[in-house]
Amino acid sequence: MTHHELPPDKHELLKKAVRLEWLTIAYLLSAVVLLYFALGSSQAMKAAWAEDILSLLPPIAFLIASRVRRKQPNSKFPYGYHRVTSIAFLCASAALLALGSFVLYDSVMKLVKFEHPPIDLVKPFGDSPIWLGWLMLPALAWSALPAVFLGRAKQPLAKELHDKVLFADAEMNRADWLTAGAAMFGVVGIGFGLWWADGVAATIISLDITHDGYKNLKVAVADLMDKEPTIVDHSRPDPLPLWVRNELMLMDWVKDAEVRLREEGHVFVGEAFVVPVDNDDLVGRIARANEHLLDLDWRLHELVIAAVPEIRRPEPAGEEG
């Protein structure tokens, strides 16, 4: 099936991203099962386990979105299905924030109540009993190491594809060593009789989950509010609207121009307002300009150029966001 959003050279990258996300899901499931069997009564283990389960959400959101969004616009959905990415992202971040807060509350309460976590013996290999804490460490290592490599592999793809869900997912994977490291600290702490180490580790992990949720929720809401487009890591505004405006200003029939674009999933759509010097061949000029501008960047998906008598520019925003 062809993909009407992406240029041909990006198709391969998308396929690779989809493969990596399937691999991520398979790997995360293995980590979730492994951690489940080593959970014990450690709150830090529970938090790490919750994070691994929640880490499943962004890849699932990505895979669902990558299927739905390639549908062509139709009479019921005349703007197409690009936004499905943002909606998937919103749901995943809301879940992350809600569950992260719950685990955070639980962890802090365990510290406040001076709860001493008990960890006992297990007999996984025939007859020799072993302290469950020792099994937690390799399980945690498995929950972190491959994730870090998957995250590193996905991040450049996210940038190439201008995909924020994939980017957020890669960031979460890359930060997994923090979770595993904190949980290991908690487990080793319990081993040395430091009962609070577990609660502290769990608090750190749940803060990390909550922070991820909050950060991503902010981005998802801003996207759905049609905030000015940013580059994929949200560090600065995307220069594309400026490029489009400059191209328009460089056309000899344009006296003044203003461009506003919004992100719909990974593509940009929007309007350009132009004040023409005269009305000669206006339809032809606009059609040629449109064709030229859509060639600027693959992400510019749809542009409506309107000829107007004068331009009203939006107020500059304050610092709030």
Added chain:
Amino acid sequence: MVHRTVRVALLAALLAVVAGCGIPRDPESTLDRVRGGTLRAGITASEPWTTLEGGRPGGVEVELVERFATELGARVEWVDGSEADLIGALEMRELDLVVGGLTADTPWQAKAAITRSYATTRVVVAVPSSQPVPDDIAGLRVAVESGTDAAGILEDKTDAIAVRVPDVTQVKGSAVAIEEWLLADLSLRDTGVHLSKSKHVMATPMGENAFLVRLERFLIAHQGEVPALLDAAEAS
């Protein structure tokens, strides 16, 4: 950079394993205090696991705890009370151990560290050895001890007719729902219908992991003696 962090974490974990003797430790030093001293044990009567005949502790679990204390060079100081009282004292670390026929599905999980189970018992439907084993217990009149969960399970979950009696060991010549370990003594034969399963455990203070692990090692080493202890408890 990330690699290095992970590697350091793994190395730290490995070092911890190498230095692993003496791990886990108790946050409140229970094992150290009990060793060569006093083991404060709570008991609530639950035959045959714990008995308090004439105020004297006895039964399978009392025997196990006494042997455990001997291994640690400690003497046992017994305190009897209700489960709630004993667990409350355990939670405040005024007791080191509580026994009383506790099972792995105990609701005290949040207040006490429960050991691995050291014995599993089942209530089974049995017939006298002289009689053939029925293919199906549907419609069969089965004697079951009144006031037990087995009576309810027999009533609700099987098609047998539950006949409640005060003491199932006194039923001769009919089908009974009875503890599996009593079958041989009473010349009964298992019909293959198992009504309930209990995994027997003891309770220790939360987070005293060295003590918990030491007790579990003892229980694992001695769980083979439980059937003999059960028979002894039954005989007395």
